[in-house]
Amino acid sequence: MDAFFVSVEELADPTLKGKPVVVGGKAHERGVVSAASYAVRKFGVHSAMPLREAYRRCPQAIFIEGSPAKYREYSRKARKILKGFSPSVEMASIDEAYLDMTGCERLLGPPLKAAHDLHEAVRAETGLPCSLGIGCSRLTAKIGSGLAKPNGILRVMPGAEAAFLAPLDIARIPGVGKTMQQKLRRLGIRKIGQIAQQDAGFLADRFGKAGLALAGKARGEDAGAWFSAPFTDRETPKSFSHETTFGEDTMDGALIDATLAKLVQLTARRLREHRLFGRTVQLKIRYSDFTTVTRARTLDSPTRLDSVILRAIRELFRKNRQRGRPVRLLGVHIGSLEESEGQLPLIDKEQRQKWSRALEAADALRDRFGESAVGLAAALRHGRRERVHENPAVSAGKENLEKTETAPNRS
Amino acid sequence: MELTLKTSDLVEELSVGQGAVEKKTTIPVLSNVLIEARAGEVVLTATDLEISIQSSCPAAVKENGSTTLPSRRLLDYVRLLPDMELAFRVLENQSASLTCGRSRTRIAGMSAENYPELPEMPAVLTHIPAKVLTNAISKTSFAVADEESRYTLTGALLIIREDSLVMVATDGHRMAYFEKPHKFDGISGEVKGLIPKKALAELSMLAEKLAAQGDESLTIMVDFASDENHLFFRCGKRLLVMRKLTGQFPDYERVLPREAGMSIEIGREEFMAAVRRVAQFADERSRAVRLELEEGQLKLIASGSDAGESEESLPTVYSGDRVQVGFNSVYMLDFLGAVSEARNVEIQFKDEESAGQFRIPGEDSYDYRYVVMPMRV
Numbered sequence: 001m002d003a004f005f006v007s008v009e010e011l012a013d014p015t016l017k018g019k020p021v022v023v024g025g026k027a028h029e030r031g032v033v034s035a036a037s038y039a040v041r042k043f044g045v046h047s048a049m050p051l052r053e054a055y056r057r058c059p060q061a062i063f064i065e066g067s068p069a070k071y072r073e074y075s076r077k078a079r080k081i082l083k084g085f086s087p088s089v090e091m092a093s094i095d096e097a098y099l100d101m102t103g104c105e106r107l108l109g110p111p112l113k114a115a116h117d118l119h120e121a122v123r124a125e126t127g128l129p130c131s132l133g134i135g136c137s138r139l140t141a142k143i144g145s146g147l148a149k150p151n152g153i154l155r156v157m158p159g160a161e162a163a164f165l166a167p168l169d170i171a172r173i174p175g176v177g178k179t180m181q182q183k184l185r186r187l188g189i190r191k192i193g194q195i196a197q198q199d200a201g202f203l204a205d206r207f208g209k210a211g212l213a214l215a216g217k218a219r220g221e222d223a224g225a226w227f228s229a230p231f232t233d234r235e236t237p238k239s240f241s242h243e244t245t246f247g248e249d250t251m252d253g254a255l256i257d258a259t260l261a262k263l264v265q266l267t268a269r270r271l272r273e274h275r276l277f278g279r280t281v282q283l284k285i286r287y288s289d290f291t292t293v294t295r296a297r298t299l300d301s302p303t304r305l306d307s308v309i310l311r312a313i314r315e316l317f318r319k320n321r322q323r324g325r326p327v328r329l330l331g332v333h334i335g336s337l338e339e340s341e342g343q344l345p346l347i348d349k350e351q352r353q354k355w356s357r358a359l360e361a362a363d364a365l366r367d368r369f370g371e372s373a374v375g376l377a378a379a380l381r382h383g384r385r386e387r388v389h390e391n392p393a394v395s396a397g398k399e400n401l402e403k404t405e406t407a408p409n410r411s
Numbered sequence: 412m413e414l415t416l417k418t419s420d421l422v423e424e425l426s427v428g429q430g431a432v433e434k435k436t437t438i439p440v441l442s443n444v445l446i447e448a449r450a451g452e453v454v455l456t457a458t459d460l461e462i463s464i465q466s467s468c469p470a471a472v473k474e475n476g477s478t479t480l481p482s483r484r485l486l487d488y489v490r491l492l493p494d495m496e497l498a499f500r501v502l503e504n505q506s507a508s509l510t511c512g513r514s515r516t517r518i519a520g521m522s523a524e525n526y527p528e529l530p531e532m533p534a535v536l537t538h539i540p541a542k543v544l545t546n547a548i549s550k551t552s553f554a555v556a557d558e559e560s561r562y563t564l565t566g567a568l569l570i571i572r573e574d575s576l577v578m579v580a581t582d583g584h585r586m587a588y589f590e591k592p593h594k595f596d597g598i599s600g601e602v603k604g605l606i607p608k609k610a611l612a613e614l615s616m617l618a619e620k621l622a623a624q625g626d627e628s629l630t631i632m633v634d635f636a637s638d639e640n641h642l643f644f645r646c647g648k649r650l651l652v653m654r655k656l657t658g659q660f661p662d663y664e665r666v667l668p669r670e671a672g673m674s675i676e677i678g679r680e681e682f683m684a685a686v687r688r689v690a691q692f693a694d695e696r697s698r699a700v701r702l703e704l705e706e707g708q709l710k711l712i713a714s715g716s717d718a719g720e721s722e723e724s725l726p727t728v729y730s731g732d733r734v735q736v737g738f739n740s741v742y743m744l745d746f747l748g749a750v751s752e753a754r755n756v757e758i759q760f761k762d763e764e765s766a767g768q769f770r771i772p773g774e775d776s777y778d779y780r781y782v783v784m785p786m787r788v
Binding site: 279300301315336340341342343344345346347348349 | 558559564581582583584585586661666696697699739764766782783784785786787788
C-alpha cells in the first residue's frame with residue numbers, strides 16, 4: 001500500500017490530500033513517526049524518525065495520532081481482495097503482501113493484466129492507492145514495488161533481474177541497514193551491480209552469513225533470513241508485542257504498574273483475536289540513559305488471559321527493575337504461540353473460566369464501541385494511545401514488521 | 412573447646428546436616444556448621460533460616476565450648492580421613508586444629524556468637540510412625556509446584572487429626588492426596604502446616620534413616636511439635652525445624668472427583684513401559700500422550716511432534732463407550748514411579764475435559780489418589 005496510514009486518514013479527511021502529513025503523534029511529543037505522506041517525505045521526514053525531528057524538518061506538517069484499529073481493518077479488507085487473486089497470500093506486514101501467482105495465468109491472464117486488475121480491485125473496494133512489483137522472486141517483486149510507488153506497477157522480466165538491480169543504490173536492498181551500507185560504501189560499493197561483481201567469498205569474509213545472502217540478493221534471488229524461508233500463507237503470527245514511551249521518564253510506581261497492565265491488556269487482546277495462546281512472556285524496560293533490559297519467563301502452560309500474563313509481567317518487573325533509575329519505555333511481548341491451551345488447570349478452574357468469559361464479553365464491547373470501551377481497572381491511570389508502525393520504506397526482515405503486531409516473524 | 416571423636420560419626424552427622432547449609436553466601440556464617448561440645452557429646456547445627464537440622468555424636472570432651480566451621484569443607488576433609496579417633500581443638504581466632512593419626516590440619520572458622528539461635532522445640536504434640544511419613548512424602552512431594560509465583564503451592568500440606576494423617580500437594584495441574592488412618596494421641600481437632608519442598612526432602616531423609624534402625628513395623632516414631640511459625644520433627648537424636656509456608660492452600664477437597672466415570676485396571680510395569688516408549692514421540696513442550704479407551708483395550712498414542720508418532724495398545728477389561736483423553740506423560744510417570752509397590756494401577760476418567768484419577772486398586776491400609784487434569788490434544 002502507498003503511504004498506507006496516511007492514505008487511510010485521507011479517506012476520512014480528504015482535505016489532507018497532497019499535504020505534508022505525519023502519523024504517529026503530536027509534533028512536540030516523544031515517540032517516532034509511524035507513517036509520512038509523500039509531500040512530507042520531500043522534507044526528509046521518514047518513518048521511525050523521532051516526531052520532534054520531523055517537526056524540525058517540516059514545521060508546517062499536519063501531525064496525526066493515528067488509529068491502529070482502522071488500519072488493521074483496512075489491512076484485512078485488502079487481504080480479502082488479494083485472496084481473490086491467489087490462494088497463497090503472505091502478509092509480510094500490515095500493509096505489504098506477497099502473492100504466489102504460480103498457475104494463475106489461465107485464470108487471470110498474463111502477469112501485467114492480472115496486476116492491473118488487482119490494482120484496480122484494491123482501488124475500487126478500499127479507495128486506497130497501492131503499488132505492485134512483479135518478479136520471479138519475492139526480493140525483485142519487493143524492490144520493484146518500491147520503485148513503482150506511488151500508484152504504479154513494475155514488472156521485472158525473467159532473466160533480467162541482475163540488469164534491473166545493477167544501477168540501483170545498495171540502500172534499496174531489503175535487510176541492508178545503516179551499518180552495512182556504511183561498510184559497503186567504505187569498500188567503494190554504492191550500486192547493487194557492484195555487489196554482484198564481487199566474489200561471494202569476499203562478501204562472506206566481511207559480512208559472514210549476511211554477506212552470502214547479500215551476494216544472492218544482488219542477483220535477485222530470495223536469499224537471507226527472511227527471504228530464504230519458504231513462502232507461507234500462514235496467517236498465524238509468531239508473537240505479539242506492545243510497547244510505549246512515557247511522555248516524561250518516570251519512577252512513579254503506580255503509573256508504571258498501570259502502564260504494564262495496559263500493555264498486557266492490549267497484547268492479550270491480540271492473542272484472543274487470533275485465537276491463540278502464548279507461553280513465553282517478555283518484559284522490556286528502557287531507562288532514561290537508553291540502556292535496555294529484556295527479561296522473559298516461560299509459563300507452565302499457555303494462556304490468553306490478562307490476569308495470568310499480568311501476574312508474570314509484574315513479577316518480571318519486580319525482579320529486574322533497577323531502583324532509582326527513571327524508566328523511559330516499557331514493552332510487553334508474548335511468544336511461543338500455540339493453538340491450544342494444552343494443560344488444563346485443576347485448581348483455579350472456575351476462576352479462569354470466569355476470567356475467560358469476562359474477557360470475551362469485554363472484547364465484544366471493544367469490537368462494537370472501540371478499544372477504550374472497557375479495560376482493566378489497574379490500567380486506568382495510563383491513558384496510553386495505541387500506535388502501529390508502517391513499513392520503513394526499504395528494508396525487510398526484522399524492521400519490516402508491524403511494531404504492535406509482530407506478523408510472520410521469521411528473522 | 413577440646414575433644415576427641417570418631418571420624419565416621421562426624422562424617423555421618425555432617426552429611427545429615429548438609430541439606431540445611433545455606434548454598435548462597437549472603438550471610439557467611441550460614442555456610443558454617445555450629446559445633447558445640449557438652450558433656451559426652453558434640454552437637455552439630457546447620458541452618459539456612461528456613462530449615463535447621465541439629466544432630467549430635469558421642470565425644471570425649473575435655474573442655475566445653477563452641478565454634479563454627481565451613482560445613483562443606485569440613486565434611487570434604489574429614490571424609491578422606493581413615494576411620495579412627497580425631498582430636499579436635501579450637502585455637503584462638505576461631506580456627507580449629509584437627510589431628511588424626513599423622514594428619515594435622517587447621518581450618519579457619521567464625522565465632523559461634525554470630526550463629527542464629529534455633530527456635531525452642533515446644534512440648535511434643537504427638538508421635539508419627541516414621542514409615543508413614545516417608546510413604547506420605549514419597550507419594551506427594553513430586554506434585555509440589557516449582558513455580559515461585561504460586562507461592563502456596565511450593566509446599567505440601569500436612570494435616571494431623573486424631574485418627575489420620577493427610578498429606579496433599581498440587582502444582583495447579585495435578586494433585587497427590589495421601590491419607591493414612593492412624594490413632595494420634597494428644598491431638599484434638601487437627602494440626603496443619605505447609606511444608607516447603609526442600610524441607611520435605613530433608614524430613615524424608617531423616618525419617619528414613621530412623622526407620623532403617625528398626626524392623627518393618629510402625630513402632631519407630633518421629634516426635635512432632637508445632638509453634639506459630641515452625642514445625643518440629645525429632646527423629647531420634649536428630650531434630651529438624653522448619654519454617655511453615657504462610658498462605659492459603661487451595662481447597663483440595665473440591666478437587667477430588669466425586670463420580671468415577673470409566674475405570675480400568677492395568678499392570679503397572681506394562682503401562683509404565685508403554686508410556687515411556689510412546690512418550691518418546693510426544694510433543695517436546697507439552698509431553699502429551701493420548702489415552703484411548705475402547706472395548707478390551709487401552710491405546711496410548713503420541714503424535715504431533717516433527718519426530719514422528721507412536722502408538723501402543725494394552726489389553727484391559729473394558730466394555731463401555733469409547734473415551735479419549737490426553738495427559739502429560741511426565742505426570743503419569745511420576746505417579747507410576749511413586750507406587751512401585753503396586754502390581755496394578757487403576758485409572759479413572761470421565762471425558763477429555765474432566766480430571767482423571769489414578770489409584771492403587773485394593774490398597775486399604777491407606778488412601779492414595781492422584782488427580783490429573785487432561786491436556787487438549
